[in-house]
Amino acid sequence: MSKTPRKSREDILNLAVPLFAKSGFDGVSIRNVASQSELTPAALYYHFKDKEALYFETVKHAFETKTTAAKELIENKDEAIANLEKFIIWFVATLNKENDFQKLLQWVLLDSNTKRMQSLVKDVFADLFITTRKLAESFSPSYDPHMLSISIIGLVLCHFQSQQGRQYLPGNKAVHDQPRVISAHIINLLKNGLPSSC
């Protein structure tokens, strides 16, 4: 057993995830990733073709483990609304547990490089979206499945996306960060809508 074990490709990716999650493609340098993984910049070029490839693999790696769980969640033939509840609870819990996952998703959607965003959306994000879409189809034709999917994902995401900034806004309480509170709020809103008399 060597004292300083060699870093595998996957080790590097795991260490790169929080870096790219925090600062995005432009905000992270090869040297940042290198020093985080205790390697030389040149060593990274042995594992990855260039910075683009390193970034792509990192985002893909962060997504891979997550999306498979979602699919299994809604395989059964429960009622539409029950499946939706399960999905939202899972999604909220996942975003809460894995903050990097949510951040990377935002970076992908903001990416100024069209080609990079395209391949990331197709290869990495489409899977999660299709799962949500299947859920949304249960509420057709009242709602367009595509638009409803976007709404559901956005409704969950925004509570995490705003987490850093919210603390400087009036009325913020620590309880708003709790996954149970967030999922309960969203489910209530989706089930009943705004008017309390219903």
Add this chain to the structure above:
Amino acid sequence: MSKTPRKSREDILNLAVPLFAKSGFDGVSIRNVASQSELTPAALYYHFKDKEALYFETVKHAFETKTTAAKELIENKDEAIANLEKFIIWFVATLNKENDFQKLLQWVLLDSNTKRMQSLVKDVFADLFITTRKLAESFSPSYDPHMLSISIIGLVLCHFQSQQGRQYLPGNKAVHDQPRVISAHIINLLKNGLPSSC
């Protein structure tokens, strides 16, 4: 009248807005802004202390004209739900018209620099949030005003945030980009919730 009129501070900001909206703080260099405004990098340092100040002023400038309009919108004493409808229609129309506005908001929320994000949220975004909060208070105590504000803003934002990526996802149609379709979808969802029988 001179042939190449001098750029005022505001002219520079107007030219910087689309740059920072597209690529964020790290993705835009002083030289980018300089060449866009047909100035030397050094000339920018006559108008702005450093890159941070230029970025801050740019974001602030892009927000200033927008948020004042929102306030006037809900001054009157209509019913809560009617005010909400007006707000959503205005917000959707604004984001649709001014794409840079939405992008900059996303960049602010993703900012890895805590101090920079804090001052931008306090100085620039809080105004719009407070307006939304006043709306949300009408639905208290069924909903926590703070959480409901976040949900409403997120519900609108996500349809624009996903605009670039959506085209690579199944079921996307051009009609989903139309402001009227988006606002109608959101209002319907907020008023009635998911179950069509209600």
Add this chain to the structure above:
DNA sequence: CTTGACTGAACGAACGTTTAATTAATTTTA
């Protein structure tokens, strides 16, 4: 002894920023 994993050093380019000098506009003076 070959192959895989890595290092040290360097490349040119781009980065944010500063400096001294120059031009354009404005104000003051004669």
Add this chain to the structure above:
DNA sequence: TAAAATTAATTAAACGTTCGTTCAGTCAAG
């Protein structure tokens, strides 16, 4: 009102750093 003095706006050039990337060589493992 024209010239002079003053201030405002801008320039070219350069500073030290950091960037992504390459390359020749080294070291350990099979």
